[in-house]
Structures are given as structure tokens and as C-alpha cells.
Amino acid sequence: xxxxxxxxxxxxxxxxxxxxxxxxxxxxxxxxxxxxxxxxxxxxxxxxxxxxxxxxxxxxxxxxxxxxxxxxxxxxxxxxxxxxxxxxxxxxxxxxxxxxxxxxxxxxxxxxxxxxxxxxxxxxxxxxxxxxxxxxxxxxxxxxxxxxxxxxxxxxxxxxxxxxxxxxxxxxxxxxxxxxxxxxxxx
Amino acid sequence: xxxxxxxxxxxxxxxxxxxxxxxxxxxxxxxxxxxxxxxxxxxxxxxxxxxxxxxxxxxxxxxxxxxxxxxxxxxxxxxxxxxxxxxxxxxxxxxxxxxxxxxxxxxxxxxxxxxxxxxxxxxxxxxxxxxxxxxxxxxxxxxxxxxxxxxxxxxxxxxxxxxxxxxxxxxxxxxxxxxxxxxxxxxxxxxxxxxxxxxxxxxxxxxxxxxxxxxxxxxxxxxxxxxxxxxxxxxxxxxxxxxxxxxxxxxxxxxxxxxxxxxxxxxxxxxxxxxxxxxxxxxxxxxxxxxxxxxxxxxxxxxxxxxxxxxxxxxxxxxxxxxxxxxxxxxxxxxxxxxxxxxxxxxxxxxxxxxxxxxxxxxxxxxxxxxxxxxxxxxxxxxxxxxxxxxxxxxxxxxxxxxxxxxxxxxxxxxxxxxxxxxxxxxxxxxxxxxxxxxxxxxxxxxxxxxxxxxxxxxxxxxxxxxxxxxxxxxxxxxxxxxxxxxxxxxxxxxxxxxxxxxxxxxxxxxxxxxxxxxxxxxxxxxxxxxxxxxxxxxxxxxxxxxxxxxxxxxxxx
Numbered sequence: 230x231x232x233x234x235x236x237x238x239x240x241x242x243x244x245x246x247x248x249x250x251x252x253x254x255x256x257x258x259x260x261x262x263x264x265x266x267x268x269x270x271x272x273x274x275x276x277x278x279x280x281x282x283x284x285x286x287x288x289x290x291x292x293x294x295x296x297x298x299x300x301x302x303x304x305x306x307x308x309x310x311x312x313x314x315x316x317x318x319x320x321x322x323x324x325x326x327x328x329x330x331x332x333x334x335x336x337x338x339x340x341x342x343x344x345x346x347x348x349x350x351x352x353x354x355x356x357x358x359x360x361x362x363x364x365x366x367x368x369x370x371x372x373x374x375x376x377x378x379x380x381x382x383x384x385x386x387x388x389x390x391x392x393x394x395x396x397x398x399x400x401x402x403x404x405x406x407x408x409x410x411x412x413x414x415x416x
Numbered sequence: 417x418x419x420x421x422x423x424x425x426x427x428x429x430x431x432x433x434x435x436x437x438x439x440x441x442x443x444x445x446x447x448x449x450x451x452x453x454x455x456x457x458x459x460x461x462x463x464x465x466x467x468x469x470x471x472x473x474x475x476x477x478x479x480x481x482x483x484x485x486x487x488x489x490x491x492x493x494x495x496x497x498x499x500x501x502x503x504x505x506x507x508x509x510x511x512x513x514x515x516x517x518x519x520x521x522x523x524x525x526x527x528x529x530x531x532x533x534x535x536x537x538x539x540x541x542x543x544x545x546x547x548x549x550x551x552x553x554x555x556x557x558x559x560x561x562x563x564x565x566x567x568x569x570x571x572x573x574x575x576x577x578x579x580x581x582x583x584x585x586x587x588x589x590x591x592x593x594x595x596x597x598x599x600x601x602x603x604x605x606x607x608x609x610x611x612x613x614x615x616x617x618x619x620x621x622x623x624x625x626x627x628x629x630x631x632x633x634x635x636x637x638x639x640x641x642x643x644x645x646x647x648x649x650x651x652x653x654x655x656x657x658x659x660x661x662x663x664x665x666x667x668x669x670x671x672x673x674x675x676x677x678x679x680x681x682x683x684x685x686x687x688x689x690x691x692x693x694x695x696x697x698x699x700x701x702x703x704x705x706x707x708x709x710x711x712x713x714x715x716x717x718x719x720x721x722x723x724x725x726x727x728x729x730x731x732x733x734x735x736x737x738x739x740x741x742x743x744x745x746x747x748x749x750x751x752x753x754x755x756x757x758x759x760x761x762x763x764x765x766x767x768x769x770x771x772x773x774x775x776x777x778x779x780x781x782x783x784x785x786x787x788x789x790x791x792x793x794x795x796x797x798x799x800x801x802x803x804x805x806x807x808x809x810x811x812x813x814x815x816x817x818x819x820x821x822x823x824x825x826x827x828x829x830x831x832x833x834x835x836x837x838x839x840x841x842x843x844x845x846x847x848x849x850x851x852x853x854x855x856x857x858x859x860x861x862x863x864x865x866x867x868x869x870x871x872x873x874x875x876x877x878x879x880x881x882x883x884x885x886x887x888x889x890x891x892x893x894x895x896x897x898x899x900x901x902x903x904x905x906x907x908x909x910x911x912x913x914x915x916x917x918x919x920x921x922x923x924x925x926x927x928x929x930x931x932x933x934x935x936x937x938x939x940x941x942x943x944x945x946x947x948x949x950x951x952x953x954x955x956x957x958x959x960x961x962x963x964x965x966x967x968x969x970x971x972x973x974x
Binding site: 248249252255262263264265266267269270 | 417421424425427428429430431432433434435436439
């Protein structure tokens with residue numbers, strides 16, 4: 230996992246629950262307590278899981294809810310760090326379609342060793358108010374994906390409705406999101 | 417936050433800073449290495465581009481050198497072939513002026529016709545090379561489609577008749593149409609096509625057609641040569657315009673020829689911006705169709721053939737410069753009746769000395785000589801202030817040499833081999849241009865020569881017996897033609913008179929009756945305008961009688 234996620238996690242906790250809460254979480258994860266995370270560097274995936282699990286227990290929040298909230302926060306963090314990926318993009322559907330073939334390709338170039346999830350799309354050329362995404366990642370962070378979708382909706386100021394029709398946590402090979410855009414592009 | 421936590425946070429921030437520094441250093445090193453790699457690749461690319469540019473320059477230089485060598489070879493070939501041929505034909509001409517027995521005369525005619533044929537082959541090869549190298553230059557002058565077509569047909573009349581073929585010419589063009597074209601090259605195209613048609617037709621006919629279509633100031637001319645000959649299979653017809661190809665290999669053995677004729681036709685026609693194609697049916701015949709487009713020329717009379725030049729060089733000093741004794745001898749023989757004092761030089765060096773010493777009124781300068789060339793010698797002579805005309809005499813008549821000759825300060829170039837008339841004409845041209853001739857040219861143009869036997873003979877490959885036959889036929893028909901002409905004139909039938917004049921004009925051209933041909937031409941033209949005077953008819957009849965007498969004398973002599 231790239232350091233930028235750890236950095237944003239620290240910001241997420243500190244902004245919402247204060248610096249002491251973050252220190253509390255770190256005290257419970259002594260193996261990362263002294264690590265100064267930096268964006269471009271890669272860290273073990275397990276570390277973010279440890280930090281998230283500890284945070285959820287400490288704040289008494291369900292893990293999926295925490296990930297969704299972190300996803301919404303991370304969307305803002307990512308767009309402020311990498312505004313070039315939003316140039317010329319006017320609708321979340323457009324952004325989502327660019328993620329796999331453009332944004333992740335560029336991320337891999339910019340950050341050595343980055344392993345972003347694989348996204349596959351359905352209904353790309355179909356009605357503009359619908360899109361199906363298949364999400365495949367060894368990390369199994371599909372709630373984070375939900376949070377990112379919600380963050381995108383918030384950023385562009387248009388509503389997004391989605392249902393998750395398949396999930397790796399319930400035995401599927403991949404997670405599938407059927408998305409509806411009540412206000413498609415051009416409306 | 418308590419102290420311990422602050423300290424841990426500080427420690428973390430330091431670690432973060434240290435990690436960032438390392439990351440920046442790593443990235444800087446990475447960028448440096450990538451830059452180095454790019455620079456090396458750039459240098460290697462530049463080296464490759466330089467090497468490739470050098471290679472291309474060398475290839476280009478080699479190709480240019482090859483092209484120059486080819487042009488030079490062509491010039492030398494032309495020189496090497498034409499010089500001995502010049503010697504041969506000049507010697508034959510000189511020999512022809514001596515007393516000869518009948519058998520000797522016949523053998524000499526044979527030499528002459530073989531020489532003429534060889535000249536044509538060399539001409540073909542040179543034309544082919546010029547076309548190949550894109551150096552063909554067209555001399556655009558006003559020309560009459562009708563005259564060129566009729567002249568072409570006339571020159572093959574004898575050959576066709578000899579083979580028992582009916583040769584007809586059908587001209588359907590606007591009255592008095594003149595186009596801006598290279599009449600020599602068009603005549604060459606027609607001669608090639610007609611020669612093939614006559615050669616490959618065993619029985620039946622050969623027809624030359626010329627027609628025109630005017631669009632504003634442009635005229636589209638369609639020339640057709642149709643024969644009832646052996647025709648060609650489609651596969652042979654497809655290749656018939658390729659160089660060195662004849663319809664089938666056996667053709668070369670049976671009919672001879674270089675196989676360049678139709679390729680030259682195609683090259684010439686394409687150089688004129690036209691097209692040529694063939695329609696052929698084996699056993700039925702072939703039709704070659706040439707289409708060309710030209711500007712329409714102003715309706716003035718096309719230039720009549722030049723009357724023979726009578727060269728008067730009395731009291732003038734003429735320096736003949738040539739390294740070859742036979743060429744000096746020929747010039748001496750050709751110029752002996754002109755009254756000039758002849759001087760000779762055998763090299764460029766000697767020419768320079770002779771000019772300084774004798775101050776001649778005219779120099780005939782060979783171009784290719786051992787030591788300093790004629791061109792070099794001319795530069796030296798002109799540099800010394802010599803102003804009299806210098807005429808280049810060279811077998812190398814390529815455009816490059818002609819340009820070099822003029823650049824060196826000569827007034828013109830005469831190609832070897834030349835005939836006496838051509839020598840006189842060239843000399844006359846350069847001295848007229850230089851204002852050397854003291855006598856003003858006569859006010860009225862001298863009448864055209866009565867007979868041009870040599871030209872007529874040349875058109876039938878010097879075949880004297882054939883010429884005799886043609887003359888006999890002409891004489892048999894002449895009285896009838898004249899009667900028809902007078903009958904039409906007296907009946908006031910202008911169309912018939914024009915037709916009769918046209919027919920007699922073609923027949924006159926065949927036997928070389930030049931004066932009669934021109935008078936017929938005039939009558940035909942004036943008849944068109946409805947201005948045909950009785951005096952003109954009298955003059956024509958008188959010329960016809962003189963022609964008949966002269967031809968009878970020729971026949972008796974032969």
C-alpha cells in the first residue's frame with residue numbers, strides 16, 4: 230500500500246478525532262508507531278489493516294462504515310494532491326471510466342511498486358445513466374470503493390445510487406457495483 | 417498531548433523527513449541516470465543520422481557521377497560514331513562529283529543509302545537516350561497539320577507502291593489550321609508508324625489520318641496509322657511500346673530493326689504531353705492512334721523550306737581547324753567553289769597561332785581535338801580580342817556541348833556529318849549574323865530549286881531504280897493532271913482546282929519537284945480563299961514543263 234493512504238489516514242483520524250486519538254491508535258500498533266509515512270513509498274498492506282482495525286475498535290465503529298467514511302475523505306485528499314486527473318472531467322461516470330485505463334496507469338508510472346486494484350466496466354457504451362464496475366483487489370477493501378464513489382458524487386455535486394450485487398466477502402470472485410446516475414452527463 | 421507523545425511525534429516527523437530526503441535523493445539519482453541514458457541515446461541517434469546522411473550523400477554523388485558519365489559517354493559515342501560516318505558520307509559526296517561509270521554510280525548509291533540507314537540507327541539510339549534521360553527538347557514552331565501529314569504520306573508512297581500497297585492520307589482539319597508544335601518530331605513519329613505499317617503489311621492498304629478538334633486556342637490532334645497487315649496478339653501488343661521489343665523475336669530476324677522505333681514514338685508523344693495506343697487484330701491489321709494537344713498558332717504561312725544557299729566567300733580567309741585530315745579535306749572540297757582563301761590548323765594550339773597571324777574572316781572549329789579543345793582554343797582566341805565569327809563543327813551535338821560552344825564565344829554549331837548545303841547554310845547564318853557578307857541579300861526570294869533529287873532519294877533510302885520508276889509514273893500522269901487543273905480553272909470550279917492542285921502537290925513531293933510542289937501549295941491555299949489567278953496557273957504549268965524536262969534529263973543520266 231502506498232504511503233499516501235497512510236498519510237491520509239493520519240489526516241482523517243486527526244481531523245475528525247484529534248491528534249491524541251491517532252497517538253492512541255499508534256500505541257496499540259507499536260510496529261508502526263515510529264514510522265514516518267511518506268506518500269511515494271510502499272508499506273505492507275497489513276499495516277493499514279492493523280491501523281484501521283485498531284481505529285474501529287477504539288472508536289467503536291464497524292469496519293465497513295469506517296472504510297466508507299475514509300473513502301469519502303480520501304477522495305478529497307487525492308484530488309487535492311493530484312488535480313491533473315480531474316482536468317476536463319465533468320461527471321463522475323467519466324471519472325470512473327478513466328480510473329482503470331488512465332489514472333491507474335499513470336499512478337503506476339509515478340509510484341514505483343504501486344498495485345492499484347483492477348477495475349472492469351460493463352455498459353460502457355450503453356445508457357449514460359448506468360454503469361457496472363467489477364472491482365478486483367487482494368486487499369478486499371470494497372467499502373473503501375463505496376466511499377470513493379460517494380466522494381466523487383460529492384465533488385461533482387451530482388447524486389449517485391449504487392448497489393453491490395456481488396462481493397468477495399460473500400464468496401464471489403470479485404465485487405460488483407451497479408451504479409445509477411440519476412443526472413447523467415449532458416442533463 | 418503529553419511530552420512522551422510529542423517526542424514520539426517529533427521522532428516520526430524526523431523519520432518522515434529523512435525518508436523524504438532519501439526519496440528525493442533516489443529520485444534525483446534516477447533522473448540523472450535517465451538523463452545520461454537519454455543523452456547517450458541522443459548522441460547515438462545523431463551519429464546514426466550523420467552516418468546515414470553521409471551514406472545518402474555518397475549514393476547521390478555516385479548516382480550523379482553515373483548520370484554524368486552516361487551523358488559524357490553519349491557525347492563521346494555520338495562523336496566517335498558520327499566522325500567516321502561524316503568522313504564516309506563526305507567522301508561519298510566528293511566521289512559522286514567525279515566522273516563515274518554506271519556500276520560505280522550504283523555501288524556509290526548503295527554506300528550512300530547504307531550510310532543513311534546507319535545514321536538513322538545512330539539517331540534512334542541518341543533519341544532513345546535523350547528521351548530516357550529526359551533531355552529531349554522540343555522546338556515549337558507554327559506548323560500545318562495537313563502539310564506534315566501529306567509530307568509523311570508522300571515520303572512512304574514509293575515504298576508502299578513497291579510493295580503493292582495502297583497508301584492514302586485522309587486529312588480532316590480546320591481550314592488553314594496552324595498549330596504550335598515540333599514538326600520534325602511529329603514527322604518522326606508518323607515516319608516510324610508509317611514505316612512499320614508498310615514493313616508489316618503484305619497486301620492491302622496503309623492509311624494515315626489526321627483530324628483536329630478545336631477548343632478555344634487549343635487544338636487536339638488525332639493521328640492514326642491504320643494497316644491491313646499481320647496484326648498482333650494481345651500479349652505482344654501489350655509490350656509493343658517497350659524498348660528493344662518487337663512483336664515477336666522472329667520479327668527482328670525477318671524484318672530487322674533495333675526495336676526502338678515504337679519506344680521512341682511513345683517517348684516523343686509523351687514528351688509532347690500526348691498519348692499513343694494500338695488496336696490490333698491478328699491477321700486483320702493494326703491501328704496506331706496518337707493524340708496530342710497544342711496551342712493554335714497565328715494564321716501566317718508556315719515557313720517554306722529554305723532555298724539552297726549560294727555561298728560567296730570571295731576574298732575571305734577561312735580557317736579550318738580539325739585534327740583529322742579527312743575532315744579538313746572534306747571542308748576544302750566543299751568550299752573550293754566559294755572563292756575563299758582556305759587556311760588549315762590541325763590542333764587548338766595551331767588554331768590560336770594561325771588566328772593571331774592570319775586574322776581570318778571565319779573559323780570552322782572542331783570541338784574535340786587532342787591537346788587544347790576547340791572550345792578552349794576559342795576562349796583563348798576571344799580573349800585575345802578576335803571578333804570574326806567562329807562556327808563549331810562537331811559530332812557532339814548534345815545540348816551540353818551546344819551550350820559550351822556558345823559560352824566559349826562561338827556563333828553556332830554544325831553537326832557532323834554534314835552535307836555541303838548544310839555547311840553553306842550554317843556559314844551563311846553566322847556570317848549574316850556577324851554582318852560579314854558584303855552583298856545585301858536579293859530583294860525578292862530566289863525561287864525554290866526545281867528539283868531536290870537528293871532529298872527525294874533519301875526518303876526512299878537512296879533506291880535509284882525505284883526513283884526512276886516513280887519519275888516515270890509522275891511524267892505519265894503529269895499531262896493529265898495539268899489538263900484537269902486547267903479544265904477546272906476554266907470551268908470556274910474552285911473546289912476541283914484545289915483538289916487537283918493538292919493531288920499534284922503530293923506527287924511532286926514524291927519526286928522532289930520542289931518548285932512545282934510549292935506552286936501547287938500556293939494554288940491550293942489561294943483556291944481556298946477564292947483568289948486563284950490565271951497567271952498563277954501559267955506559272956505552275958511552266959514550272960511543270962521545266963520539271964518534266966529536268967526529270968527526263970535525270971532519268972537519262974541514271
